[in-house]
Amino acid sequence: MSVLSLILLILIAGAALWLVLEPLRAGTPSDPDAPERDRLNAQQAQLYAELAALPDGPDGERRRPDLERRAALTLRALDALPPRPRPAPRTRTLALGALVAAFALTVVGAVTFVPRWQLASLQPAEAANVQATLRLPGLKAQAERTGAAADYLAWGKAAFDSSTYDQAVTAYGNALKLDPRQPEALRRLGILLLTRGEQSGQTLSAEDAQRAALLIRTGAQLAPNEPESQLLLGFALARFGQDDQALTALERYRTLDPGGRDADDLITAIRARQNSSDPALRVYAASCASCHGPSGGGGIGPSLRDSALTREAARQVIVQGKGAMPAFPDLKASDLNALLNLLESWQDTGSR
Incomplete structure (x- = not known):
């Protein structure tokens, strides 16, 4: 651009x-009489100067008539010349x-x-934020004028994307009054309600927390294949301490939007909580999760929950590597056995 x-x-x-x-470009029209005009102007100036310098007395009075006569002739000659050409009014x-x-x-x-x-x-996200802010007044005015759900949604999206959350709440609330099955409005109102305490410094009541969770879950059920539905669902589940379900939703988000990085920090935090009490998960997070997903559901590498490898075959692949998978020959025996136990437990339960 x-x-x-x-x-x-x-x-x-x-x-x-x-x-x-x-x-x-054409300039002023040429003046064919310019040389003569310049000569007469110079002569006139010289005669006037001589008249002004005449001394008082008989000698000055004797010379004055001749100079005045010559000056009059010069002036008459100038008047006889055609007028100087001027730029046309159209020009x-x-x-x-x-x-x-x-x-x-x-x-x-x-x-x-x-x-x-x-x-x-600007970065793409910054540029989108600036553009959304610039559009806000016009979108707000249009929504208030038409009262249409689509216009309220457009206003709400621009307000949410530009972090103008008070307008987002108003716009999305009006959209839901007109049509309560609006996934974007539901999940975004839910996440704004869930994080209201962080923005205002007020403690979130249990009732508001449950209402926020319901809004987000309903939005995800109405639009399960929209990446933001799974992202916000994962965030909400993590807030309620449901880490396994949160990871499932966040893995789904990464599948729907492979380039999305908004869940990385939360996935890392959940892994850290899980790994602190489980040595097998700690080994998995350090060596396997970046390719096979935070809970083995697959990513760059295949799903380990759907794997049909025997324990011995899995041990050989981990230690020696295979295809694009690197080898991990330096794993301690206790860590390797704990990791194999974890993989076997995932194979028994399958994909959750």
Whole structure:
């Protein structure tokens, strides 16, 4: 986008320059009598200077008539010359119009292409936040004017994305009054309610916590294949201490959005809580989770819960490696046995 903006700015600058210079390109019309006019003007100036310098007395009075006669003749000769050519009125009008047009083009460039060019220097998330903030007044006015659910959703999305959460609550609340089956509005209102204490410093009541969980769960049930549904569900489950279910939701989020990194910190925190009491999980988190998922459900590597490998075959793959999987020959015997026990338990229960 920055290359396109630069090209458009160059075109605008070129057009403005052409409009300003075009009326002046021909210049002032030529004056064929200019040499004679200049000579007579110089002669007139010299005669006036001599008249002004005449001394008082007989000698000055004797010379004055001749100088006055010559000055009159010079002035008469100047008056006899054709008038000096002047720029045509159309040229002046066109020049003025060009200046106005150039100013208008500059303003248009300033309020359209320049901001887009500046946005191109921001990270994608930052640029989206700025654009959402700029759209807020117009989207709010449109939603209040039409009262349509779609317009309230558009306003709510822009408000949520720009962290203007008070407007997001109002917009999404109005959208749900018109249509209570709005997954985006449900899950986002739920997460705003769940985190309200962090934003306001107030303690979240048990009733509000349960209401927030219900909103988020309902949003996830209505749109299970939307990455944000699983992300916010995982966040809510973790807040209620349901780490296994939270990891399942967050793994689902990573499957739906392989490039999404919003769950990384939470997954790491959940692993840390689990690994502190389970040596097998600690080994798995350190050596396996980055490829096979935080709870063995698969990722870059295959699901270990669906694996049909025997204990001995799994031991050989772990120690010697296979295909894209690296070898881990330095694992302690106790750690390796604990890891194999964990894998066997996952095979027994299958995918949760």
